[in-house]
Amino acid sequence: MTTKTFKIGAWSLLLSGFLIGCASGPKITSEPIPNLQNVKAKTTELTEDELEVWGSKDLLKDTIPGMSVDRAYQEIIKDYKGESVIVAVLDSGIDIEHEDFEGVIWTNIDEIPENGIDDDKNGFVDDIHGWNFLGDVVEENLEYTRIVRDFQDKFEGKSESDIAEENLENFKLYKSAKAEYDKELNSTNASLNRYVTMNNQLQEAEQSLKIELGVDELSIENLTAFEPEDDTSLNQKMLLLNVMNNIGEDLSSVEDQLAQAMEYFGNRTKYHFNLELNARAEKLGDDPNDFSTRFYGNNQVSGPNKDKKDAKHGTHVAGIIAANRMNNKGVKGVAGNVLIMPIRAVPDGDEYDKDIALGIRYAVDNGAKVINTSFGKYFSTHPEWVMEAIAYAAENDVLIVNAAGNEGIDLDETRVYPNDETPENPTNFVDNFINVGSITAEYGGNLVSGFSNYGDNSVDVFAPGSSIYATTPLNTYEFLQGTSMASPNVAGVAAMVRSIYPKLSAAQVKQILMDSGLSTDQDVILGGDPENTLPFDELSVSGKMVNMYNALILASKTK
Numbered sequence: 001m002t003t004k005t006f007k008i009g010a011w012s013l014l015l016s017g018f019l020i021g022c023a024s025g026p027k028i029t030s031e032p033i034p035n036l037q038n039v040k041a042k043t044t045e046l047t048e049d050e051l052e053v054w055g056s057k058d059l060l061k062d063t064i065p066g067m068s069v070d071r072a073y074q075e076i077i078k079d080y081k082g083e084s085v086i087v088a089v090l091d092s093g094i095d096i097e098h099e100d101f102e103g104v105i106w107t108n109i110d111e112i113p114e115n116g117i118d119d120d121k122n123g124f125v126d127d128i129h130g131w132n133f134l135g136d137v138v139e140e141n142l143e144y145t146r147i148v149r150d151f152q153d154k155f156e157g158k159s160e161s162d163i164a165e166e167n168l169e170n171f172k173l174y175k176s177a178k179a180e181y182d183k184e185l186n187s188t189n190a191s192l193n194r195y196v197t198m199n200n201q202l203q204e205a206e207q208s209l210k211i212e213l214g215v216d217e218l219s220i221e222n223l224t225a226f227e228p229e230d231d232t233s234l235n236q237k238m239l240l241l242n243v244m245n246n247i248g249e250d251l252s253s254v255e256d257q258l259a260q261a262m263e264y265f266g267n268r269t270k271y272h273f274n275l276e277l278n279a280r281a282e283k284l285g286d287d288p289n290d291f292s293t294r295f296y297g298n299n300q301v302s303g304p305n306k307d308k309k310d311a312k313h314g315t316h317v318a319g320i321i322a323a324n325r326m327n328n329k330g331v332k333g334v335a336g337n338v339l340i341m342p343i344r345a346v347p348d349g350d351e352y353d354k355d356i357a358l359g360i361r362y363a364v365d366n367g368a369k370v371i372n373t374s375f376g377k378y379f380s381t382h383p384e385w386v387m388e389a390i391a392y393a394a395e396n397d398v399l400i401v402n403a404a405g406n407e408g409i410d411l412d413e414t415r416v417y418p419n420d421e422t423p424e425n426p427t428n429f430v431d432n433f434i435n436v437g438s439i440t441a442e443y444g445g446n447l448v449s450g451f452s453n454y455g456d457n458s459v460d461v462f463a464p465g466s467s468i469y470a471t472t473p474l475n476t477y478e479f480l481q482g483t484s485m486a487s488p489n490v491a492g493v494a495a496m497v498r499s500i501y502p503k504l505s506a507a508q509v510k511q512i513l514m515d516s517g518l519s520t521d522q523d524v525i526l527g528g529d530p531e532n533t534l535p536f537d538e539l540s541v542s543g544k545m546v547n548m549y550n551a552l553i554l555a556s557k558t559k
Contacts, residue, residue, distance in 0.1 A: 025501040026080045028556040033060060033068065033549060035519045046441055051479075054441040055320075055464035055489055056332070058549070059518065065443040066464060067493060068549035069334055076552055082499035085338045087491060088130075088363030088371045089318045090356065093303030093311035094342040095473040096129055100323040100330040105129055106339040108366065122365065123295040130342035131362055133297040133355040135284040136304040139271035140349030142184075143379040144177035149275045152178075177379055185273045192265035199258040202243065205236035206251055218251065220244050272349050280352070288352045291385055301342035308473035310348060316480050317374050318342070319471030320488040321495065330477050331470055334492025334548070337499045341368055346375045353382035356418065360389035364396045369498050369506075372491040373418060374403040374484035380417040387429070390420065394432040399498070399506035401491040403483035404437045404459045406451040408527030411435075411458035419458070431507040434494075434514070438465025438486040439545055447520075447536060450528030452483055454539040461514055462536075462545040463489040493548045501555045508558060516554040517544025 046054060050064065057066035086106055096105045110120035111128055118125045141149065151174040155163070163171045209218060212233060213226055223241055228234040240251070247254050271277060280288060286296040303310040318340045323333035343362060345355040356373075363371045371393065380386070393400055405416050415421075420433035437459045438449035449466045453459060465486030472478045490513065497509050504512070519542075523533040537543030 025082070025556060026077065028076050028553050030076055030549075030553055032516065032553050033058070033518060033547060051441065051467060052331070052469040055468060056334070059443060063443070064441055065439060065447065065518075065545065066441075067334070067489060067545075068547050069493075072496075072549040072552055073336070076549065077496075077500060080500060082337050082496070083502045085335070085370065085495045085499045085502075086341050086366075086368045087321055087335070087338050087495050088341040088343055088359075088366075088368035089314060089321070089488075090343045090345055090359045090363065090371060090373050091314035091317050091375070092346050092348075093132070093301060093308065093344050094314040094318050094340070095302050095308050095311045095471075096342060097302075098315060098319070098471050098473070099475045100319060100327065100471050101340070102324055102327060104322045104324055104333070104338065104340055106341040124299070124362070126299045128299060130299075130301045130344075131297060131359075132300050132303065132344040133359055134303075134344050134347055135297045137279045137283045137347050138304065138310045139267070139277075140279050140347035141274065141277055142181075142272045143350040143377045143381070144180045144184075145273055145275065146350075147174055147177035147379060147381065148181050149278075152275075173379075173381075180379070181273065185269070188265050188268045188273065192262065192269065195258055195261045195265065199255065199262065201239060202251070202255065202258070205239050209233065209236055209240065220249055267348075279347075286354075288354045289382070291354060291357075291382075294358055297344075301344050302473075303344060311473045312478075313346070313374070313480075313484065314342065314344070315473050316468075316470045316478070317372060317484060317488045319477075320468060320485060321372065321492040323471055334489055335495040335499070338492075338495045341366065350377045350379075351375050353380055353385050353417075357382075357385040357389040360386070360393055360400070364393050364398050369398060370491050370495050371398060371400045372402075372488050373400060374482075374487045376403060376405045376416050376418065378414065378416055383417055386418050390418065390430055390433055394430040394506070397506050398432060399494055399509055400433045401487050401494060402433060402435050403487040404435050404455075405453040406438075406482050406484075407453055408451050408529075409453055411453050411455035416453070416458075421458070432510060434460045434490065434510045436460065436465075436483060436487045436490045436546075437462040437540060438481070438483045439463065440466040445523060445525055445533070447522075448524045448526060448539065449481070449483075449486075450525070451481070452486075454526060456538055457541060459540040460510075461490065461517055461540055461542050462486065463493075465489070490546050493546055493551055496548065497551055497555045500552060501558070504555060504558060509555075512551050512554050512558060513546050514542035514544065516547060516550035517542055518547050518550070519544040 054064050055066045056069035057064035058068040058071045059065045108128055112119045113128050114126055124131050155171050155174045228237055302308055321333050322335050322338045322340050323331045325332040325336045343359045345359040420428045420430050437454050438452040439447050439462045440449050463486040465483050466481045467479050468485040469479050494509050519537045521535045521537050524536045526532045
């Protein structure tokens with residue numbers, strides 16, 4: 001394993017010459033929180049109230065491994081507002097009318113609302129609050145499905161010896177995509193069939209035993225007392241008791257969960273793996289392989305659905321970053337002085353490289369200082385477009401905060417898109433891209449979320465991503481989880497550092513987030529497999545989890 005110099009000491013970067021003197025902004029004299037080798041975890045289960053805000057808590061004061069957000073506001077920046085920072089959320093739609101987004105949605109002041117004219121001459125007509133590169137598209141294929149769809153007529157049934165040199169790269173991409181497509185489609189169909197069978201058996205058993213027992217509702221008590229007269233009734237009794245004891249006694253709730261599972265896997269088959277689907281051609285009319293056409297879509301950043309279901313993910317991400325901290329409604333975002341720029345570019349399915357590249361460029365050109373990218377995929381047809389956009393952001397001093405992914409795998413062994421590496425050279429080609437893994441509220445062996453990707457060279461930091469409570473469409477709030485939630489937590493901290501210390505560059509802010517985090521060398525479970533463990537400080541480049549309190553202290557000492 002490669003030794004990383006910034007794992008040595010609390011503020012090793014101060015010794016490098018990169019950080020000297022003091023930044024503009026408040027002079028902070030507080031001492032940083034030390035690393036956590038000897039800290040004891042919370043031994044009691046979190047209450048509902050604690051769970052809703054755990055990402056903002058402090059391990060030393062609250063025994064919860066949050067980012068010390070509350071402590072930072074209470075102790076070191078309570079009297080300092082800073083400058084307003086624009087954070088672009090490149091995601092699904094965002095419900096910009098949510099009650100908790102009052103005063104935090106970016107407005108393009110150079111555009112006159114709904115006059116049908118491109119007043120600011122940026123190519124996007126009436127882009128008052130951002131842009132929707134998807135138009136009315138909601139459900140989409142996965143990237144490997146699109147590759148199979150687009151190349152199967154050309155390559156199906158052929159071997160490498162049949163392929164001309166100029167087509168060899170596309171042929172290899174097709175073969176790899178086809179193998180993944182077949183594996184995932186078979187797995188999805190098997191899961192769907194299991195849930196359908198389970199649902200049918202549960203409903204049949206419930207209806208049958210209600211009649212046999214002469215009751216309107218089944219319970220653990222009346223089922224336990226029931227003495228079946230045949231094997232069928234006995235099997236149904238054992239099935240229902242197993243479900244009630246291990247999942248929940250409310251059978252209607254269990255059936256709702258099964259219905260959600262069936263809908264999820266059914267929609268994957270209907271949309272993600274559907275080789276006949278081409279939503280972009282049908283609803284948007286844009287060629288994803290032609291980068292010369294750059295002005296398409298519309299200004300409806302919430303998306304096309306009136307109930308805004310397709311805005312759920314983006315709304316949640318935006319709320320984690322910047323839900324209004326002062327209105328006493330719902331939740332408090334990490335950052336207290338930011339504006340969210342909605343950019344809709346991620347459908348229900350895999351994003352297109354063209355939309356992501358143009359979305360990043362739109363954010364940069366319109367003043368964003370931080371871009372959150374809570375998405376990813378393992379196949380990419382035009383990675384160079386996204387890499388060029390990331391480099392464009394670096395040239396313009398914009399930090400990109402990215403979700404590492406939710407497959408519980410080592411990214412040092414599997415490439416994911418977007419990223420800041422090239423296939424030829426694993427060394428980062430930019431210094432403005434920070435890749436974020438997810439932790440839980442449980443300090444100890446289960447600290448790393450079972451779903452979170454990791455990687456000693458590929459993931460930069462970790463942050464709260466399990467059971468995160470935040471905004472969802474139509475003035476609602478929900479718990480969601482994923483590295484998609486960890487990334488905006490870090491984006492919020494980054495935005496606050498840029499707000500309080502605006503002279504710091506994107507590269508400096510990235511390094512501050514990595515160097516100021518908290519670490520531990522205790523073993524943690526990876527991928528949800530108790531047999532797969534490693535020390536936490538070996539799972540990322542920094543070996544740390546982001547801490548806002550420490551980040552602001554280090555920022556105050558940075559020139």
